Amino acid sequence: xxxxxxLAFVLGGVNHWITVFLIMAGLYIIVSRSNMIKKLVGLSIFxxxxxxxxxxxxxxxxxxxxxxxxxxxxxxxxxPHVLILTAIVVGVATLALGLALVxxxxxxxxxxxxxxxxxxxxxx
Amino acid sequence: MEFLIxxxxxxxxxxxxxxxxxxxxxxxxVVLGGAYSFLMATLLIxxxxxxxxxxxxxxxxxxxxxxxxxxxxxxxxDEAPGRHxxxxxxALSVLTGLALVYGTWDLPRYGDADTPMNTYVGAEYLExxxxxxxxxxxxxxxxxxxxxxxxxxxxxxxxxxxxxxxxLLKGRRRRKDEDGEDEGRS
Amino acid sequence: MRGHLIxxxxxxxxxxxxxxxxxxxxxxxxxxxxGGFQAGxxxxxxxxxxxxxxxxxxxxxxxxxxxxxxxxxxxVLIYAGVGVVTWGLGGNxxxxxxxxxxDPSHGQHLxxxxxxxxxxxTVSSTMLLIFYTFAGRGR
Numbered sequence: 003x004x005x006x007x008x009l010a011f012v013l014g015g016v017n018h019w020i021t022v023f024l025i026m027a028g029l030y031i032i033v034s035r036s037n038m039i040k041k042l043v044g045l046s047i048f049x050x051x052x053x054x055x056x057x058x059x060x061x062x063x064x065x066x067x068x069x070x071x072x073x074x075x076x077x078x079x080x081x082p083h084v085l086i087l088t089a090i091v092v093g094v095a096t097l098a099l100g101l102a103l104v105x106x107x108x109x110x111x112x113x114x115x116x117x118x119x120x121x122x123x124x125x126x
Numbered sequence: 127m128e129f130l131i132x133x134x135x136x137x138x139x140x141x142x143x144x145x146x147x148x149x150x151x152x153x154x155x156v157v158l159g160g161a162y163s164f165l166m167a168t169l170l171i172x173x174x175x176x177x178x179x180x181x182x183x184x185x186x187x188x189x190x191x192x193x194x195x196x197x198x199x200x201x202x203x204d205e206a207p208g209r210h211x212x213x214x215x216x217a218l219s220v221l222t223g224l225a226l227v228y229g230t231w232d233l234p235r236y237g238d239a240d241t242p243m244n245t246y247v248g249a250e251y252l253e254x255x256x257x258x259x260x261x262x263x264x265x266x267x268x269x270x271x272x273x274x275x276x277x278x279x280x281x282x283x284x285x286x287x288x289x290x291x292x293x294l295l296k297g298r299r300r301r302k303d304e305d306g307e308d309e310g311r312s
Numbered sequence: 313m314r315g316h317l318i319x320x321x322x323x324x325x326x327x328x329x330x331x332x333x334x335x336x337x338x339x340x341x342x343x344x345x346x347g348g349f350q351a352g353x354x355x356x357x358x359x360x361x362x363x364x365x366x367x368x369x370x371x372x373x374x375x376x377x378x379x380x381x382x383x384x385x386x387x388v389l390i391y392a393g394v395g396v397v398t399w400g401l402g403g404n405x406x407x408x409x410x411x412x413x414x415d416p417s418h419g420q421h422l423x424x425x426x427x428x429x430x431x432x433x434t435v436s437s438t439m440l441l442i443f444y445t446f447a448g449r450g451r
Contacts, residue, residue, distance in 0.1 A: 014235030019227060020136040026223040027143045034215035037205040039152055039197060043159055046190065047143060050166050053178065061173040062244060063128060063237030068174070068264040069344060070256050076239070078174035079248035080264040084273060086178050087265065088280040091349045091435060094185045094193070095287030098442045101197040102294040105449065108201045115206045176345035180337075184353040189439055192360055196446040259420035261342045269347065270424040270431075274406040277427070278391050281434050285388050288438035292381075295445045 017058045024051035036116040038104045042097060049093050056082040128172070128237070135169040150205045156194045163187040177265045316365070323365045330358035338432055342421070348428035352435025360443050368447050377444050380437040387434025394426050 024047060031044025060079035068080035104114055111119045142162045149155050163186030171179035234241040251268050261267040269277055338351035363371040394406065401410040408423025409416030 014237065015230060016133060016136065017236045018230035018233055020140055022223050022226040022230065023140055024143060025226060026219040027147060029222055030215050030219040031147060033218060034208070034210075034212050035205070036208065036210075037152070039194065039201065040155060040205055043146065043155055043194070046159065046186075047146065047162070050162070050182075050186070053166070053170065053182070057170055057173050057175045057178060058236055059234065059241065059243055060175075060248065061237055062239040065239070066174060067176045067345070068252060069176075070252070070262040070264060077252050077264070079244045080251055080268055081243075081248045083175045083178050083265045084268045084276075086175070087181055087269060087347075087349060088277060090178065090181045090185050091353070092280055092283050092287075094190050095284045095438065095442075097190055098193050098446075099287045099290045099294075101193055101446070102291045105197055105200045105446075106294055114201050117206070117209055177347065177350070180345050180350050181353070184350055184357065188357045189353055189360075189443075192443060193446060196443070200446070200449055258417055259424065260417045261421060261424060263342055263344060263346075265345075266341050266347050266424065266428075267420075270427045271406075271408060271420055274395075274408075274427065277431065278388075278395070278406070281388050281391055281431055284434055284438050285384055288384050288441055291442050291445055295449050 017054070021051050021054045021058065024048075024054065038107065038114045038116060039101075041116075042100050042104070045100070046093070046097060049089075053086045053089065056086050131172050132169070132236075135165060135172060139165050139169065150207070151203065152198055152205055153195075153203050155205075156191060156198065159194065160187045160191045163190065177263075319365055323361055327358050327362055330354060330361070334358065338428065339425075341428060342424065348431030349435055352432045353439060355432070355436040356439035356443070359440055363443070363447065368444070372444065375440065377441065380441045380444070383433050383437035384441060387430045387432070387437065390430030390433065391427050394423055394430070398423070 028044050028046075028048030028051060031047065032041050035041055035044065060082040062076060062078050065076040065078045066074045068077040068083065070077070107119060108114050113119055139162065142158055142165060146155055146158050146162065149158065163182055166186065167179045167183035169179075170182055234243075238244070251264055251272060255261060255264045255267045259267040259271055261271075334351045334354035337346035337354060338348065341347035341351070359371060359375060362374070394408070396405075398407045398410045399405055403410035406423075406427075408420045408427075410419060411422050412419030
């Protein structure tokens with residue numbers, strides 16, 4: 003019984019921990035890579051990990067999608083779904099804005115590498 | 127069973143993420159990003175977020191990929207090898223990750239129905255939606271009616287982003303080899 | 313894109329169904345998964361597919377960019393306009409219950425439909441406009 007509880011604890015936490023891993027990966031890409039398109043992809047990963055962070059606590063085991071029907075009694079929480087739904091579409095709009103900036107930077111400087119755009123600066 | 131499906135999808139997601147970090151060819155990164163979005167959409171549907179999963183599949187794997195590819199077409203497809211050491215960024219992200227994992231210790235476990243989040247406002251929406259709006263899909267009724275202000279704001283944000291892209295990219299392209307006089311209206 | 317016979321035939325077959333599916337997602341969004349955001353993106357994806365196969369110029373003949381530039385703010389206007397109408401009918405901003413004098417819940421349903429139409433218009437035209445701008449930049 004003791005072992006079963008521990009297993010449930012680990013399985014229940016796995017969602018959070020992999021979300022944290024995705025946040026770490028996104029942050030790492032943004033900070034370490036100098037290519038701007040790669041940075042934007044990292045930003046998207048960061049953003050999608052937040053979707054996971056919001057939606058996974060709203061899930062109820064044994065529940066179903068929040069569409070009311072006489073056949074079901076338990077539904078998952080609809081509120082995080084609403085918040086994330088709008089976040090996704092706003093996310094793609096901001097991604098497009100970022101890409102537009104990258105395209106203009108490429109036209110002005112001939113490069114999308116942060117190191118080359120800034121020049122061989124003194125910051126490490 | 128629900129745990130198992132979840133676990134497999136999450137592991138796939140981590141594998142794709144590691145591949146995205148390692149690959150230097152941006153074209154491959156964008157394609158991997160599409161795979162990432164589809165996995166994320168499946169995972170969201172497995173968590174009962176059908177509306178969100180549908181949007182993620184259409185937006186993340188469809189529109190985002192197209193936009194990233196067209197931006198790659200206008201720029202370069204290879205990432206230059208890094209000049210800086212990766213130790214500092216790695217330390218930063220590991221520190222952030224440790225702090226967040228420490229935070230998850232107090233969070234309710236996955237799938238718990240008795241958390242504050244699932245017992246107050248969410249449950250209230252589920253109870254009242256049919257009576258007050260006659261709309262069975264609670265996500266739609268909350269999105270458009272109960273939280274209509276939010277959605278109006280989001281629509282305005284999309285509109286603004288569209289205008290921003292137009293301002294940045296519409297007009298003739300200024301080439302590097304042209305003289306300063308021929309600036310165009312960029 | 314000359315040649316690519318299979319691509320051209322299959323995409324021509326697919327696009328009407330994509331648009332039909334978008335309408336289904338839009339109007340069935342009250343009863344199943346879907347709504348203005350999803351339908352808008354699907355509409356945009358259908359035209360992006362057309363542009364990828366038949367070229368940007370052919371697509372811009374079907375939907376000129378000037379039309380899109382009108383449609384983007386129009387969607388926001390429809391959304392905010394519904395709010396102003398409910399204001400005029402004596403309710404709060406975006407209080408759809410005012411739209412039906414007999415049964416507020418029917419008014420709510422009508423309001424949700426109108427607002428989703430506004431969202432559809434803005435999302436689809438913005439996505440397509442952004443695609444046009446990126447694709448038109450390369451030449």
